[in-house]
Amino acid sequence: MIRDIVICAVQFIILVFCQVFILDNIYFLGFINPMLYVWFIIMLPFATPKWLVLVSSFVLGVCIDVFSADIGINACVCVLIGFIRPALLNAFSGNIDNVTFQRPSVSSLGLKNYLPYMALTVFIHHLLYFLIENFSFDEILTTLLRIVLSSVVTIILILLSDMIFFKKNE
Amino acid sequence: MNNLIRFLRRYYYVFLFLVLEGLSIYFITLNDSKQSSSIISAANNISGTFNNTIENINSYFYLKSKNDALVKENLQLRQQISSSYVKLINNIHEESDTVYKQRFSFIDARVISKTVNKRNNYFMLDKGSLSGVEPDMGVIAPNGVVGTVVKTTENFSLVMSVLHQDSKLNVRNERTKTTGTLIWNGHTYSTGQIVDMPSSIALKKGDTVVTSGFSRDIPEGIMIGTVKDFTKESGTGFYKVNVKFSVDYNKLEYVYVIKNFFKTEQDKLMENIKELQEEQQ
Structure with a gap:
């Protein structure tokens, strides 16, 4: 259990660092601003209590906001x-044992279940983020393009990192 | 009572959600307020310290290109200093100590963090109120306009880039002298848009666009970029112009913050105008 907490903390720091100092500085076609840090919320262990998910999401958001x-x-x-994470997980994970410290990933859920869960989370995140950032409907088409392209890139990045990092553990 | 406890137990999670969400929205509203709140200052201080460290490491990788840019700027300045000129007419600026009064002074600063890929982009500078940087001061790079200071802490300041949806800058076509407003549509950081430029005088590709000096924060004649392409907007009598920025905002390193000594005087005048308008109504 303590091991899991330490792993989560390390992932937290690495993801915030990656987001703030690498991904936010990447410029590609002007529309793409991938936000890999959402992965942290997506891959919290199944057994994480709901309040802890909320609090850690808040802390994660504040950390990114500071920068x-x-x-x-x-x-x-x-x-x-x-x-909304528990609801989404329930919808797509089916009957995963909720006491384990297993994490949602391609290997634990299977691509068929993991991809819609992850993609939906990422899409909702990007949709709200860019709508709030722009806060006007003047350039709604540009904003939508931004949302779709960034979501696609983030989803691909998460899939790739998932395949790289979770393979090793098993 | 029992029911209440059961209810709370069951839905504590929703309450926690509402509290955290409320707190976040409160943070968002802080962004709009003019005076920096302590929360935002604290956030800027933390990120400023981190960005400074990272930038210190990063800057070693760009030493060569930076040197080249500095040499180029030195060359330009050298061509402007008086020793490069021969005095042709002797009796014009002889006793001119009182003829010129300094209007702008410059504070040099280093960019320690920047974005260009968002809709609203900001820069963070390593100089703050202790060095004399104040909100609303203009910021320029050696080869063009950068933006306006929006918030300062003691050691850092936040600059709203021209790559921002609220950025509106009055500009002038150097050849035709027609003016327009520079905005940014959020597409690529190398291109800005000018609206409200009258189409009565024909534009040309490659025309130089500079600041008009109507803004109190940025001097006249600072380079913006060159005209890339333009279209006549039917029925309005205005051009819609795409401008290629002369500054590469993704590689920005050193900038100058501009202090306008006449700002309070000009502001006072503008207030008078507002009062006059109110009286007339």
């Missing part, structure tokens, strides 16, 4: 993602 100019947007969206 971006508009404070609060990431926290707001992350808390919402943390709130």
Whole structure:
């Protein structure tokens, strides 16, 4: 259990670091701003209590916010993602034993279940994030393009990292 | 009572969600307030310290290109200093100590964090109120306009880039002298848009666009970029122009913050105008 907490903490730090100092500085076609840090909420162990999911989502959002100019947007969206995570997991995971410290991943859920769960979470996150960031319907088409392209890139990044890091553990 | 406890136990999770969400939304509202709140200052201080460290390491990788840029700027400045000129007419600026009064002074600063891939982009500088940086000051790079300071802490300041949906800058076509407003549509960081430029005077590709000086924060004649392409908007009498920025905002390193000595005087005048308008209504 303590081992799991330590692993989560390390992942937290690495993801925040990656997001703030690498991914936020990448410029590609002008529309793409992948947000890999959502992966942290997606891959919290199944057995994490609901309140802990909410609190850690909030802390994650605040940490990312501290490094971006508009404070609060990431926290707001992350808390919402943390709130709907149990429902999404239930919908797609079926009968996974809730006492284990297993994490949602391709190997534990299977691509068929993991992909829709992860993709839906990422899409909701990006949708809300970019809508709040823009806060106007003037450029709604551009915003939608931004949402779709960024979501696709984030989903691919999460799938790749999942395959790289979770293979080793088994 | 029992029921209440059971209810709370069952839905504590929803309450926690509402509390955290409320807190986040409160943070978001802080962004809009003019005076920096202590929460935002604290956040800027933390990120400033981190960004400074990372940037210190990063900057070693760009020493060569930075040197080249500095040499180029030195060359430009050297061409402007008086020793490069021969005095042709002797009796014009002889006793001119009182003719010129300094209007702008510059504070040099280093960019320690930046984004160009968001809809609303900001830069963070390593100078703050202790070095004399104040909100609403203009910021320029050696080869063009960068943005406006929006928030300062003691050691850091946050600059709203021209790559921001609220950024509106009055600009002028250097050749035709027609003015327009520079905005950014959020697509690529190398191109900005000018609206409200009258189509009565023909534009040309490659025309130089500079600041008009109507803004109190940025001096006249600072480079913006060159005209990339333009279309006439039917029925309005205005051009819609795409401008290629002269600054590569993704590689920005050193900038100058501009202090306008006449700002309070100009502000006072503008207040008078507002009062006049209110009286007329």
